[in-house]
Amino acid sequence: MRDQEPDPSHPGRRLSTKEAAELLGVKPETVYAYVSRGQLSSQRVPGGRGSTFDAQEVEVLARRNRRENGLSSGAISELSVRTRITLIDQDRYYFRGVDATELAARHSYEEIAEWLWTGRLRPGIAFTAPEATVAVARRAVGALPEHTGPVDRLRVAAIAAAAADPLRFDLSENAVLGTARTLIPTLVAALPPVRRGHRDTGPLAHRLWTRLTGWDADETSLQVLDTALGLLVDHDLAASTLAVRVAASARAHPYAAVSAGLGVIEGPLHGAASGLAHRLLLEVLDQGDAAPVIAEELRAGRRIPGLGHRLYPGEDPRARALFTLLEEMPRAAPGLAAARDIVTTTARHTPLQANVDLALAVLTTSCGMPATAGETIFAVARTAGWIAHALEEYGERPLRMRPSGHYVGPKPPQPLPE
Missing domain, CATH: 1.10.580.10 (Citrate Synthase, domain 1)
Incomplete structure (x- = not known):
């Protein structure tokens, strides 16, 4: 059975590092980089070594990344520069x-x-x-x-x-x-x-x-x-x-x-x-x-x-x-x-x-x-x-x-x- 995609609209839902990375389309290491730059907040898993992330906060960041990368409007060509x-x-x-x-x-x-x-x-x-x-x-x-x-x-x-x-x-x-x-x-x-x-x-x-x-x-x-x-x-x-x-x-x-x-x-x-x-x-x-x-x-x-x-x-x-x-x-x-x-x-x-x-x-x-x-x-x-x-x-x-x-x-x- 396929894992269900996380539902960021659910209030109070926490995502694992793996789920946050999938939603953002990045590697888990990059999720922690977002935390270090103050773009995401995290909470330690009680008694564990991992962290969890607020689903709505992750979704807001994902939308912003898509917008900045031109993915939402199909305007990638306007934001990329050909270079050798x-x-x-x-x-x-x-x-x-x-x-x-x-x-x-x-x-x-x-x-x-x-x-x-x-x-x-x-x-x-x-x-x-x-x-x-x-x-x-x-x-x-x-x-x-x-x-x-x-x-x-x-x-x-x-x-x-x-x-x-x-x-x-x-x-x-x-x-x-x-x-x-x-x-x-x-x-x-x-x-x-x-x-x-x-x-x-x-x-x-x-x-x-x-x-x-x-x-x-x-x-x-x-x-x-x-x-x-x-x-x-x-x-x-x-x-x-x-x-x-x-x-x-x-x-x-x-x-x-x-x-x-x-x-x-x-x-x-x-x-x-x-x-x-x-x-x-x-x-x-x-x-x-x-x-x-x-x-x-x-x-x-x-x-x-x-x-x-x-x-x-x-x-x-x-x-x-x-x-x-x-x-x-x-x-x-x-x-x-x-x-x-x-x-x-x-x-x-x-x-x-x-x-x-x-x-x-x-x-x-x-x-x-x-x-x-x-x-x-x-x-x-x-x-x-x-x-x-x-x-x-x-x-x-x-x-x-x-x-x-x-x-x-x-x-x-x-x-x-x-």
Whole structure:
């Protein structure tokens, strides 16, 4: 006999994890991810290890997911964007069909950027910026208040670089590629170095290191940073990337498109998430035990940063790749142990795996970097991906990124307000 489908209309009905997953059309692990993000509430089964969920709450979430995915109106085509850049499939992701983690393990950030932009590898390429452009960007950034965050500095640097480029409105492929190869090193050069005596030479990761920490860099640390940049180059249509494509659809020049991405990335649910994981990791390191720290987070109703990802039912492949490299850094050992403690402790409440924000937190805490360092790494890395998406969008019909609003306000005509 076939199991009956759960009836969400029955008041007070509780669903098992399996039933909730079936109704939502997701895996059981994703149901717990919804709980961690505050989109579902759960109750422990008395005397058991499982959880139950309010049927009506699950149905509301299922309807919202269907609506957001365009399933209720058959408008999937309006919400999907054809792209040749990144594919996310199960617990792996690919850049132009090539495993992204393998690319990052074997090639520099600049080489991966070229692969995204052109589909060709250019071994040994290093991005450089004109001194005049860097000088303009540095002056603009230098005028900001001392407490200014890194993304604000990057945004101002991008605007200053645009103002210094009279050819910025040339959207031909070669022109945009030229802009990309100078804009990214300009952004890095415009960030103030942590200590004097730095050198703006060598691979981009080496130059960025001096903007993140005053500690001396060894080859292993620089390799981890360069790999982190390569892993974070792109991740399909994340919120900031969608903003970039909207700007490019309106034929905004690449500096403006990157500025749109930087405006979105600052949210705590996007680029700034690594800073929250950094602070959590420091607290666990300070107390020597994750249990009281996690307990306090849960008591306050906060989600645990650095855990779970809506696109990966298992471990984030970017986190897995970075953790493997971090194991080769002796000074990262305490941070790695604290990260494992966080994952193990939280698993008693909800089975979520580590994401890239937790891996970045291990890197930044282990190398004397501030909590904002992960956000800086994320923004610099993702700039190359944004340029790739802008290039792709420039080849599409202009202004196609124009969804229709679904009006739910008062039915017209209404009387004029007094």
